[in-house]
Amino acid sequence: MSEFALEGVKILDFAWVGVGPITTKYFADNGAEVIRVESSARPDVLRIAPPWKDARPGINSSQFFASYNTSKKGITLDLGKPKARELVKKLVPWADIVVESFTPKAMRNWGLDYPKLCELRPDLIMLSTCMQGQTGPNALYPGFGQLMAALSGFYYISGYNEESPCPPYGAYSDFVAPRFSASVLLAALDYRRRTGAGQYIDMSQYEASLHNLAPALIDYFATGRVLGPRANRSDRYAPHGAYRCADEDGNDRWIAIAVADDAQWRAMLEVLGAGDGDARFAAHRDRLRDSAAIDEFVNPLVREHNAYELTRKLQAAGVAAYPVQNCVDIHHDENLEAFDFWHWLEHKEMGLAVYEGLEHRMSRTPGALRSAAPILGQDNDEVFSGMLGLSADEIEVLKKENVIM
Amino acid sequence: MASELLKGFRMLDLADEKGALAGKIFADMGAEVIKVEPPRGCPTRTIAPFLEDLPGPDRSLYAIAYHAGKKSVTANLDSPGGRELLAALAAKSDFLVESFDPGHLESIGLGYDALAKRNPRLIYTSITPFGDRGPARDYKWADIISWAAGGAMYMMGEEGKPPLQMSLPQAGLHAGGEASVASMLAHQARQRDGFGQRIVVNMQACIVWTLMNEQAMPILHGDYIKRTGVFTGSKDTRRKMVYRCKDGHISTLIAGGTLGGASTKALIAWMNEAGFAAQWMLEKDWTAWVPGMFMALTERDHFEINDLEDRIQKFFMTMTKQEIYAGTLKRRILLAPVATVADIAADPQLKAREYFVEVEHDALGRRMTMPGAFAKLSRTPIGAPTPAPAIGQHNGEIYGGLLGLGAARLGELKSAGAI
Numbered sequence: 001m002s003e004f005a006l007e008g009v010k011i012l013d014f015a016w017v018g019v020g021p022i023t024t025k026y027f028a029d030n031g032a033e034v035i036r037v038e039s040s041a042r043p044d045v046l047r048i049a050p051p052w053k054d055a056r057p058g059i060n061s062s063q064f065f066a067s068y069n070t071s072k073k074g075i076t077l078d079l080g081k082p083k084a085r086e087l088v089k090k091l092v093p094w095a096d097i098v099v100e101s102f103t104p105k106a107m108r109n110w111g112l113d114y115p116k117l118c119e120l121r122p123d124l125i126m127l128s129t130c131m132q133g134q135t136g137p138n139a140l141y142p143g144f145g146q147l148m149a150a151l152s153g154f155y156y157i158s159g160y161n162e163e164s165p166c167p168p169y170g171a172y173s174d175f176v177a178p179r180f181s182a183s184v185l186l187a188a189l190d191y192r193r194r195t196g197a198g199q200y201i202d203m204s205q206y207e208a209s210l211h212n213l214a215p216a217l218i219d220y221f222a223t224g225r226v227l228g229p230r231a232n233r234s235d236r237y238a239p240h241g242a243y244r245c246a247d248e249d250g251n252d253r254w255i256a257i258a259v260a261d262d263a264q265w266r267a268m269l270e271v272l273g274a275g276d277g278d279a280r281f282a283a284h285r286d287r288l289r290d291s292a293a294i295d296e297f298v299n300p301l302v303r304e305h306n307a308y309e310l311t312r313k314l315q316a317a318g319v320a321a322y323p324v325q326n327c328v329d330i331h332h333d334e335n336l337e338a339f340d341f342w343h344w345l346e347h348k349e350m351g352l353a354v355y356e357g358l359e360h361r362m363s364r365t366p367g368a369l370r371s372a373a374p375i376l377g378q379d380n381d382e383v384f385s386g387m388l389g390l391s392a393d394e395i396e397v398l399k400k401e402n403v404i405m
Numbered sequence: 406m407a408s409e410l411l412k413g414f415r416m417l418d419l420a421d422e423k424g425a426l427a428g429k430i431f432a433d434m435g436a437e438v439i440k441v442e443p444p445r446g447c448p449t450r451t452i453a454p455f456l457e458d459l460p461g462p463d464r465s466l467y468a469i470a471y472h473a474g475k476k477s478v479t480a481n482l483d484s485p486g487g488r489e490l491l492a493a494l495a496a497k498s499d500f501l502v503e504s505f506d507p508g509h510l511e512s513i514g515l516g517y518d519a520l521a522k523r524n525p526r527l528i529y530t531s532i533t534p535f536g537d538r539g540p541a542r543d544y545k546w547a548d549i550i551s552w553a554a555g556g557a558m559y560m561m562g563e564e565g566k567p568p569l570q571m572s573l574p575q576a577g578l579h580a581g582g583e584a585s586v587a588s589m590l591a592h593q594a595r596q597r598d599g600f601g602q603r604i605v606v607n608m609q610a611c612i613v614w615t616l617m618n619e620q621a622m623p624i625l626h627g628d629y630i631k632r633t634g635v636f637t638g639s640k641d642t643r644r645k646m647v648y649r650c651k652d653g654h655i656s657t658l659i660a661g662g663t664l665g666g667a668s669t670k671a672l673i674a675w676m677n678e679a680g681f682a683a684q685w686m687l688e689k690d691w692t693a694w695v696p697g698m699f700m701a702l703t704e705r706d707h708f709e710i711n712d713l714e715d716r717i718q719k720f721f722m723t724m725t726k727q728e729i730y731a732g733t734l735k736r737r738i739l740l741a742p743v744a745t746v747a748d749i750a751a752d753p754q755l756k757a758r759e760y761f762v763e764v765e766h767d768a769l770g771r772r773m774t775m776p777g778a779f780a781k782l783s784r785t786p787i788g789a790p791t792p793a794p795a796i797g798q799h800n801g802e803i804y805g806g807l808l809g810l811g812a813a814r815l816g817e818l819k820s821a822g823a824i
Contacts, residue, residue: 005594030590045664051618051625063625064618114783133781136757138734142668146637146646147741150656155647155743157572158561165647165654165743166569166634169560170617179582180430180779186589187410187434191785193596199784207760208779210749211426212578214470215454220746221761221774223457227746230572235453237547242558242567254568256558258547295567320545324553324568326560327619327629333554338539339607354624359610360587361536363517364602365594 004031005365009189012037012088012095013072014079016044018145018174019129019181019205020101021068026182027097028071029358030367035383036074037088040376040405045144047376053350059376060349066373067355070345074374075383076405083403085110090388092120096192097185099127103142104134114200123198125188129181133204145171145205152209157216159229166229173209180208231291236260238287239268239298242324245307254324255307257298257314259287267317271310272301347372380404407474408435410785416500416588417441417491418475421448422548422574423504423608424532425471426581427588431500432474433779433787439498439803440477441491444824446796447472456769462796463768470775471581473764474790478804479797479824486823488513493808495520495527499601500588504532504580507542517603528591530584530604537605546608548574555612560619563634579611645714647743650721654743655729659713661694668739669694672717675736681720683712762789800824 009032013024021036021044028034038044046065053061077084089112092098098117100107107113107128114126131148132138149155149172159165181203192198210217216227232241237258245253259265262284269277278297281287287294302310307323314321323329330336331354341357350372358367384390384404398404414436418428432438440447452467453460463469478494481487492515495501501520503510510516510531517529534551535541544550549570552558561569587604595601613620623629630638635647637658647654659669669691676682689709696706721729726742733740742748755761762777769792778787804810804824818824 003594003597005590007597009593026586026590030593042663046618048662049618051621053625055626063621067618067621132754133758136754138754140737141734141754142737143739143741144664146658147656147739150647150743151741153744153746153749154571155654155656156745158569160563160566160569162653164563164634166562166632167637167646167656168557168571168615169619169630169637170615172615174617175579175615176582179579179586183430183582183585183589184410184434184780184782186586186593188782188785190589190592190596191410197784199782201783202781203779204758204781207755207758207776210760210776211429211779212575213573213746213749214776215466216573216746217749217761218470218773218775219454219456219466220750222771225454227572232549232567232570234549237549240547240549242553242569244567252565254553254559256549256553256568258549260547264545315541315544318545320547320550322541322544322550322554324559325556326631327556327616328623330556330613330616330620331623333609335535335539335541335554335609336613339536339610341607341610341613354621356614356620357610359583359614360530360604360606362587362591362602362604364600365591367590 003365004367005362006030006032009033009097010095011035011097011099012091013099015099015101015129017046017101018068018171019177020099022174022178023127023129023181023185024072024099025068025070026178029369034072035091035379036069036072036374038074038076038376039078040076041078043376053353058349063350063353066347066350066353069373070355071370072374073379073383074377075380076377078402078405079110081401081403083398083401085112087384087388087403088112089120092117092124094387095121095124096189097125097127099129101129104128104130104139118198123192123196125185125192125198125201127181127185127201127203129177129203129205131204132206134202145174148173148205148209152206153213153216157227157229160231162228173205176212177203177205177208180211233291234258235288238284238291239294240291241295243295243298243302245302245305245310253307255302255310256322256324258320260320264319268314268319271313271317271319274301343369345369345372348375348378408433408782408785408787410434410782411436414500415439415498416502417494417498419501419503419505420532420581420584421504422452422467422577423534424502424577424581424584424606425449426578427502427530427584428475429471429473430582430585432790435785436500438475439494439799440472440475440794441480441494442477442796444479444481444797463793469773469793472793473775475794476799476803477794477797478800481823482513482515484821484823486818486821488515490804490818490823491515492520492523494803496523497807498524499526500528500530502530502532502584502588507531507533507537521601525600526595527601528588528595528604529601530588530606532580532584532606532608534608536607548576551576551608551612554609556616556620557612560630560632562632564632566632568632576608576612579615580606580608583611648718648721650724650726650729652725655721655726655740656743657738657740659710660739661691663692665739666692666694668737671736672738675732675738676716676720679720679723681716683716685709686713764789764792766792768792768795797824
């Protein structure tokens with residue numbers, strides 16, 4: 001049995017919602033000990049967001065929360081209370097890394113900002129992640145990932161035309177930023193191993209997310225061109241887009257197709273039984289020029305096909321294609337299955353539920369979803385009694401005073 | 406100035422658009438990242454659009470963005486000499502990231518096992534569209550394929566119209582970011598025991614991960630989201646996310662409860678100042694308002710949501726997106742402009758934090774402005790990157806310096822078509 005990559009690493013995690021918990025999930029699934037500090041006075045908003053087990057709301061039964069908090073421990077403290085902050089200070093020397101995602105003034109107001117925590121653990125690494133960074137006029141911007149996806153330009157480049165933006169689903173930037181924050185936290189950990197020095201990382205989810213828009217920003221600065229919505233039009237592929245196939249069980253079905261050159265174009269025509277196609281579209285250059293006409297040409301050719309069968313035929317002929325899958329389809333996808341992507345975990349209150357697995361596989365020290373997400377305060381006794389040595393009576397008093405809550 | 410964070414570590418970057426971001430993140434963090442390109446140049450150099458729409462190997466905006474901070478050497482992996490060069494480089498490197506067709510490097514003797522024999526420390530990360538063992542392993546790929554296969558595309562667009570991709574394809578960027586994280590995870594294990602390993606990144610899985618809470622909806626709620634344009638949520642949690650204004654659009658989400666109650670109250674107070682609020686809105690306890698979250702909507706809920714959405718729309722039509730954004734910042738209302746790159750370039754917040762950096766591009770004869778540090782580090786700050794390299798710009802430095810090849814040997818390799 002191999003060890004996990006992050007065996008022995010310890011994180012005290014004050015983050016909530018998306019970016020922070022997703023960042024520390026990388027650590028937890030790879031063997032680090034991650035203690036999430038929550039509060040039932042102000043629970044993580046994902047705990048009160050769907051989907052819920054059996055569609056019945058409950059503070060411990062949101063799969064939204066569960067997905068991002070596998071392999072972690074959970075304790076509850078009301079940080080508004082001085083005694084709770086004293087307990088935090090006792091835990092800090094244990095932690096290699098502290099992660100938090102409050103609005104910038106919160107940790108400072110509690111006396112838990114980086115300089116203060118460094119007095120307790122001089123080589124501490126701390127990551128603060130918030131919407132727009134710790135400094136600047138909009139540092140206190142309140143928000144969540146859906147708004148950040150609009151602010152960082154993703155909404156504007158999504159749609160059929162400028163009149164009707166069609167945003168990506170959900171808090172898109174929450175799934176961009178953690179790949180940056182996890183990378184830099186791991187590098188900071190290694191830097192400390194080599195030099196003994198910790199540091200403070202101020203991560204603006206806005207600034208990290210803009211890296212996924214970099215070519216368009218550079219273009220604008222250089223030439224003033226503004227990238228807008230272009231439906232599925234491409235400068236490189238034609239046809240390029242989603243084409244409607246035969247409906248199934250009353251649901252619309254679509255196939256994504258991208259044709260890169262003449263050989264693939266001819267292969268596609270042959271699979272679709274379309275002979276030599278259309279003289280207007282003889283060369284790749286011609287096809288790139290008029291994507292609307294190409295789409296009109298392709299649409300009737302695929303309309304009666306089954307999307308999955310057509311995918312197999314087109315791919316066998318060397319044409320890039322795949323069904324446009326919905327959230328039901330992905331649970332039956334044979335490629336995700338072959339990668340062993342989905343995992344069923346037993347959760348204390350939810351029972352068996354399906355979780356996203358890891359997006360990569362490591363040959364020697366593979367990560368794993370080690371346990372389901374903690375229910376609120378699940379590890380209070382282990383942490384407060386086991387780690388901090390409080391007696392049962394002391395813990396009882398702290399609970400009565402709503403310090404531990 | 407490169408960060409000191411990963412100073413002294415070397416990555417060989419053989420990734421195309423499926424993973425160029427991995428090397429970019431590593432370069433930002435201070436690693437020496439060497440792009441190993443075919444003599445004609447990496448395929449990413451042909452990605453449109455080009456600077457001023459003039460094609461050329463140094464003018465792809467994609468390459469300018471994601472190869473910044475890297476070095477470049479050429480090696481023709483179709484020739485024995487080129488393959489030996491890569492193997493020699495890998496013997497002196499800490500990381501390798503590649504995105505060839507699965508199995509391609511193995512088939513030419515440059516797979517993980519072969520390279521690890523000479524360098525057991527090597528971390529070898531392969532980015533693959535569908536993993537390295539499923540039925541679609543050898544499928545042809547374009548970014549839109551991952552977007553479709555991973556479920557993100559199905560939810561973008563309007564009912565009855567085609568599902569959409571963003572104008573700037575995203576799957577390769579997610580995979581590159583994931584390759585960066587995974588490589589760093591393996592680095593932690595190596596720092597403990599000295600051994601590298603093989604990593605496979607699955608692009609389809611990277612897109613599934615972006616589906617947020619939707620992936621579990623079908624199983625837990627028996628429902629899944631169809632394309633609903635500017636609306637989000639299904640059935641009773643459906644809300645309008647984008648509103649028109651004078652010069653474009655803004656995004657907000659009417660919410661009550663702990664998340665949105667205070668914000669909605671503040672928005673209604675602002676609307677009321679301008680005469681757009683209805684009396685019932687002023688009387689409502691918005692922190693207790695959570696229709697659809699815990700129960701089916703009543704007729705009254707439907708009326709309230711529709712009335713609110715209508716009045717908000719009328720109110721916002723009186724202002725520009727920057728006027729609205731400024732007003733909401735002051736009032737702590739949850740809202741953002743649907744920003745264009747022009748809006749982002751002018752954002753005072755990014756200016757105050759000196760986010761954008763200037764990079765002198767000698768090959769282009771001009772200075773380019775680009776996104777700067779993705780995070781601000783107190784001890785090892787990330788500075789502006791060096792410009793994206795020309796094809797083989799560092800052949801002399803790397804082959805001569807690092808591998809110690811003499812001029813004669815380099816000449817031989819050139820005439821044999823290896824460089």
